[in-house]
Amino acid sequence: MPDYNELLQQVVELIRPLAPPERPVAADTDLVADLEFDSLKVMSLVEQVEEHFDISVPLNILPDIRTVKEFTVQLQRLIEGSAP
Amino acid sequence: MSLFEKFEPIAAARRALAESGVESINVVMEQVLSPTEALIEGRRTILAGTNNYLGLTFHPDCVQAARRALKSEGTGTTGSRAANGNYSGHVALERELADFFGVRSVIVFSTGYVANLGMIATLTGPGDVLLIDADSHASIYDGCRLSGAEIIRFRHNDPADLDKRLRRLGERAARTVVIVEGIYSMFGDRAPLEEIAAVKRRHGAYLLVDEAHSLGVLGERGRGRAEEAGVEADVDFIIGTFSKSLGAIGGYCASNHPELDLVRYANRAYVFTASPSPSVIASTRSALALLRAHPELRRRLWEQARRLYARLSAMGFRLGPEPSPIIAVRLVDREQALAMWRGLLARGVYVNLVLPPASPDGGSLLRCSVSAGHTPEQIDQIAQAFAEANATGAPD
Numbered sequence: 001m002p003d004y005n006e007l008l009q010q011v012v013e014l015i016r017p018l019a020p021p022e023r024p025v026a027a028d029t030d031l032v033a034d035l036e037f038d039s040l041k042v043m044s045l046v047e048q049v050e051e052h053f054d055i056s057v058p059l060n061i062l063p064d065i066r067t068v069k070e071f072t073v074q075l076q077r078l079i080e081g082s083a084p
Numbered sequence: 085m086s087l088f089e090k091f092e093p094i095a096a097a098r099r100a101l102a103e104s105g106v107e108s109i110n111v112v113m114e115q116v117l118s119p120t121e122a123l124i125e126g127r128r129t130i131l132a133g134t135n136n137y138l139g140l141t142f143h144p145d146c147v148q149a150a151r152r153a154l155k156s157e158g159t160g161t162t163g164s165r166a167a168n169g170n171y172s173g174h175v176a177l178e179r180e181l182a183d184f185f186g187v188r189s190v191i192v193f194s195t196g197y198v199a200n201l202g203m204i205a206t207l208t209g210p211g212d213v214l215l216i217d218a219d220s221h222a223s224i225y226d227g228c229r230l231s232g233a234e235i236i237r238f239r240h241n242d243p244a245d246l247d248k249r250l251r252r253l254g255e256r257a258a259r260t261v262v263i264v265e266g267i268y269s270m271f272g273d274r275a276p277l278e279e280i281a282a283v284k285r286r287h288g289a290y291l292l293v294d295e296a297h298s299l300g301v302l303g304e305r306g307r308g309r310a311e312e313a314g315v316e317a318d319v320d321f322i323i324g325t326f327s328k329s330l331g332a333i334g335g336y337c338a339s340n341h342p343e344l345d346l347v348r349y350a351n352r353a354y355v356f357t358a359s360p361s362p363s364v365i366a367s368t369r370s371a372l373a374l375l376r377a378h379p380e381l382r383r384r385l386w387e388q389a390r391r392l393y394a395r396l397s398a399m400g401f402r403l404g405p406e407p408s409p410i411i412a413v414r415l416v417d418r419e420q421a422l423a424m425w426r427g428l429l430a431r432g433v434y435v436n437l438v439l440p441p442a443s444p445d446g447g448s449l450l451r452c453s454v455s456a457g458h459t460p461e462q463i464d465q466i467a468q469a470f471a472e473a474n475a476t477g478a479p480d
Binding site (some may be wrong): 038039040043046047054055056057058059060082 | 227234235237239249252440445455
């Protein structure tokens, strides 16, 4: 199971192709304010994360997520919860 | 920050539409002439964006039944059935729908939106899971949000993805409701219900099918996609609307589960809403009887749907994946969609304009809906208008 920093790195790599070119992506990057993510982009990111980590991401967690860090923390919980 | 600041993106979108000369959301039908024609901007216009699938809105039986109920029972029920009492027509409609679907019981709601909202929010709660097709209608998403259950999307029309997600849920699959639609409202594609029902059976989940666009449209008896796919026994809850093929307004849930009557009393969208007006119930009952007695309406609908799909396809338009009474014309971008929509209206054809982010994949669409009431000549006029609007845009 990846630790937080490993996970953050993987999440950043998944976000980068969806973000505007040259825009930095780090833990405190705001998905909407900094990367201009709309609902379609958010859902596209969720699908890629689900595929990558073999998890299902409940829509319920999305309203509370603003930054890459918040997203990563939630993913860590989901991955830990789905571990056998 | 003002209370209304959050509506600024809507204001900006409306300004942009107005500047491009398109007020698609404010189209007024000055006079409705028939199920397939109205006067718009003083012009006789073919309606190809109504969901009036069987063309029953002016049927003499429906009009007469509504008129009779209006005269004998008045204009409205003035309250909820739970508090203010049941009109006999509402009870009779539930019985007739149960007989039509061959199920134990049916609940009638005041709209199709409310049927989805109320059923999903009441059936599930914290600890339960809702596994919904990604392209689900807003009423399904809203019902999910209201329920407090965990909401997970699966890829549109992808039984393998559904299977994977049910597997991940393990024992929680037994407390999961899978939600799909018979025909999807944006592209007119059908759910692969044979495979979805098999997946649901394998994991022991529940299955809810929204047949809003498929009632009266699919199946030998017009019961919808579940009938067509031969999986009615696997469907736990069928939800639908009276506002499309039955030409009125209202919704229903049909189920064989004996607990449906308990759901009725726990259902806030049923208990705390005024029940439909008696005239609406009366015309719906007549329309249901016509749907049952006249399968040729369905055949006529499909003939016209295939005709329009073939015409538009031959012209090179990119369409939804299969012929259907909903035919989505995919356009290159927003500007082309706006110009075409304006061009069609100027040529006396009304269709639905769908701009991002309303469409599932963020594209721009012109959505046509075909009716059994359309004549072959009207279908050809619609296709001709598409050809002309595509070539030249709006005429001067």
